[in-house]
Amino acid sequence: MGTSRLDIKEHGQQEFPTGKRGKSIYIDFAWCKACGICIEFCPKEVFDYSALGQPVASRAQDCTLCMICVHRCPDFAVTIEPSSGKVPEPAAERPQVHAVASRRA
Numbered sequence: 001m002g003t004s005r006l007d008i009k010e011h012g013q014q015e016f017p018t019g020k021r022g023k024s025i026y027i028d029f030a031w032c033k034a035c036g037i038c039i040e041f042c043p044k045e046v047f048d049y050s051a052l053g054q055p056v057a058s059r060a061q062d063c064t065l066c067m068i069c070v071h072r073c074p075d076f077a078v079t080i081e082p083s084s085g086k087v088p089e090p091a092a093e094r095p096q097v098h099a100v101a102s103r104r105a
Ligand code: SF4
Pocket: 025, 041, 042, 043, 044, 045, 046, 062, 063, 064, 065, 066, 067, 068, 069, 070, 080
């Protein structure tokens, strides 16, 4: 499945639990300049583009914790850290938080 553009706008730092080793992807949208590098380099196509061109980890459950996005981001806006527990971990049978957002080609 390729990346999509989601008609949403993100604010602040958001957490996307991967469900693997208790780790989450964190994206700081204040630091992200929407260059798209993390989105394009992710080998598992975890990210979609938001309306502002920033990454949304729509498929965080597919993340392999390879850290490519973390190391490629020129603005240190992506981190992978222990999950906070405040956001539910992804479950195969449960739609992702952002999967319900409308999509544009
Ligand atoms: S850690 Fe790797 S698999 Fe996970 S979102 Fe980043 S680039 Fe994609």
